Amino acid sequence: MSLRDGAAARADGAPATPADGALVRCVNVARTFGTGPTAVVAVHDVSCTVPSGARVALMGPSGSGKSTLLHLIAGLDAPTGGTIAWPGLGAGPNGRPGPIGVIFQGPSLIPTLDVTENVALPLLFAGIPAQDAAARASAALDRVGIADLGPKLPEELSGGQAQRAAVARVIAGRPRLILADEPTGQLDHETGGHVISVLLTAAEELGAALIVTTHDAQIAARLPHRWTMRDGGLATRGAGPGDDRRP
Numbered sequence: 001m002s003l004r005d006g007a008a009a010r011a012d013g014a015p016a017t018p019a020d021g022a023l024v025r026c027v028n029v030a031r032t033f034g035t036g037p038t039a040v041v042a043v044h045d046v047s048c049t050v051p052s053g054a055r056v057a058l059m060g061p062s063g064s065g066k067s068t069l070l071h072l073i074a075g076l077d078a079p080t081g082g083t084i085a086w087p088g089l090g091a092g093p094n095g096r097p098g099p100i101g102v103i104f105q106g107p108s109l110i111p112t113l114d115v116t117e118n119v120a121l122p123l124l125f126a127g128i129p130a131q132d133a134a135a136r137a138s139a140a141l142d143r144v145g146i147a148d149l150g151p152k153l154p155e156e157l158s159g160g161q162a163q164r165a166a167v168a169r170v171i172a173g174r175p176r177l178i179l180a181d182e183p184t185g186q187l188d189h190e191t192g193g194h195v196i197s198v199l200l201t202a203a204e205e206l207g208a209a210l211i212v213t214t215h216d217a218q219i220a221a222r223l224p225h226r227w228t229m230r231d232g233g234l235a236t237r238g239a240g241p242g243d244d245r246r247p
């Protein structure tokens, strides 16, 4: 698979094009770690489409392959089988798919940088001039309700504030797809609910699709589309209230 391949063949053989509204298309995707008797099949035979505007809760037991699938969709990892294409996103710098924002499990802020610098850093890496990056970082922090925390170091933030900062870092990049890997896993229920609200608002304002992995049924209920993984496969699909679309 080439990460530049923005028009890989669909399962029916037709080219995937932005015109069909698909941001991401996975066809028979597999990811095996290692080889031989100790190989771990983390994901197998997953076919799914992420339409623009999707709001997906990706659920499933621990070890069922959710994070692995998310990393594949993000283009941070390559499948060992099948194809992934990003027909609605195209290729960004370095051949990686175009604007995708990823929020990882647990703390992800660089401890020696203040919050504004953390949010601005990916913009600097993307070649945006320092002054513009700082302005976009401040605006993103304002959007998630922590404008006053810009000068703080990550260690001075609560868990919920740190996740808001992680959301701000994603917003600043203006992604068309946001992937959040258990963004509320280390937060109490109420704080987690606020973080999901911030994510949903951000996705709405950016016109971005959103996939959130979670073990929390109440968090999942905030998203209309439900995908469930089991033993590396996508076991059930659709299933949000009033929505039976296939993934």
Ligand SMILES: Nc1ncnc2c1ncn2[C@@H]1O[C@H](COP(=O)(O)OP(=O)(O)OP(=O)(O)O)[C@@H](O)[C@H]1O
Binding pocket: 033, 034, 040, 041, 042, 060, 061, 062, 063, 064, 065, 066, 067, 068, 069
């Ligand atoms: N880098 C790796 N090397 C080897 N095995 C891995 C690697 N990453 C994941 N795995 C294995 O792949 C399987 C799926 O892991 P994954 O993290 O995708 O599950 P998950 O559903 O996200 O779990 P959780 O809900 O606990 O985060 C597990 O058996 C895991 O041990």
